[in-house]
Each structure stands twice: as C-alpha cells, then as structure tokens.
Amino acid sequence: MTEVNAVASLLDRVRPDVVFNATAYNRVDAAEADPGAAFAVNAVAPHLLARASRLVGALLVHYSTDYVFDGTSSRPYREDDTHVPSVSTAPPSSPASTSRRRPGVSTS
Numbered sequence: 001m002t003e004v005n006a007v008a009s010l011l012d013r014v015r016p017d018v019v020f021n022a023t024a025y026n027r028v029d030a031a032e033a034d035p036g037a038a039f040a041v042n043a044v045a046p047h048l049l050a051r052a053s054r055l056v057g058a059l060l061v062h063y064s065t066d067y068v069f070d071g072t073s074s075r076p077y078r079e080d081d082t083h084v085p086s087v088s089t090a091p092p093s094s095p096a097s098t099s100r101r102r103p104g105v106s107t108s
Ligand SMILES: NC(=O)c1ccc[n+]([C@@H]2O[C@H](COP(=O)([O-])OP(=O)(O)OC[C@H]3O[C@@H](n4cnc5c(N)ncnc54)[C@H](OP(=O)(O)O)[C@@H]3O)[C@@H](O)[C@H]2O)c1
Pocket: 001, 002, 022, 023, 024, 025, 026, 041, 063, 064, 065, 066
C-alpha cells in the first residue's frame, strides 16, 4: 500500500469499478511509538489510493474506525464529524502532532 507506483499500476491494469481498502496500521500502541509508519499506512496510502482510484474511475470504499472520535456523541457518527482522536493523526514532524486521549478508553 505504501508503494505508490505499484498501487497505481495495479489499478491501471485491473481497472476495477470499486476498490475496497481494509488495510490499516491498527496496532495502537505501536503506532504511538512509530507514528511515521502509522501515518504512511493510515493517511498517505489512502490518499494516494483515492487519487489512483479516481484516475481509473473507480469508487473507493475505505474502512476506518470510530476511534477517531471521542465517543461523547449522543447520535451515530458521520464521516464528516469533527475528529477528536485519542492519538495523533498528524504527521510526526507537524506542530499539530499532539497526543490526546479518548476519555475513558485505555489502550493497555
Ligand atoms: N475488526 C473490526 O472489528 C473492525 C471494526 C471497525 C473498524 N475496523 C477497521 O477496519 C480496518 C481493517 O481492520 P481489520 O480488523 O481487518 O485489521 P487487520 O486484520 O489487522 O487487517 C489489516 C490488514 O492491513 C494489511 N496491511 C497493513 N499494512 C499494510 C501495507 N503497508 N500494505 C499492504 N497491506 C497492509 C495487513 O496485512 P498483513 O496481515 O500482511 O500485515 C492486514 O491484512 C481498520 O481500518 C479498522 O480500524 C475493524
């Protein structure tokens, strides 16, 4: 997934109508220890996959997690709700790369 040219060339060859992305770096503790690896798989790769999908006219369906929300909503979450993650979603070198914990949730 992190090999941009391989993903783009696969889509170009297969020409799918729909692409399902269920890949994820989902080991939370490891992601906090190595945010660069997590960001590459969970943010950069889906972005590039979305661009490659658009280029071949494919619909991209991306699986994610409600862990990007803080769990305090009284209604079901929507994709465009404000993200209040328990862990950083910004690149490791970004000033926005701060760590926040979801209330009441432990990763240990
Ligand atoms: N399971 C659930 O109950 C559940 C619930 C809600 C949401 N989700 C979401 O669904 C998504 C998938 O979860 P899951 O439970 O299916 O996780 P999973 O069993 O750990 O599957 C993740 C897959 O991503 C692959 N992967 C990781 N890095 C990759 C890379 N760089 N290139 C190619 N493949 C890579 C892994 O391949 P390897 O095995 O080869 O490492 C693995 O097959 C996640 O976004 C998760 O948050 C899951």
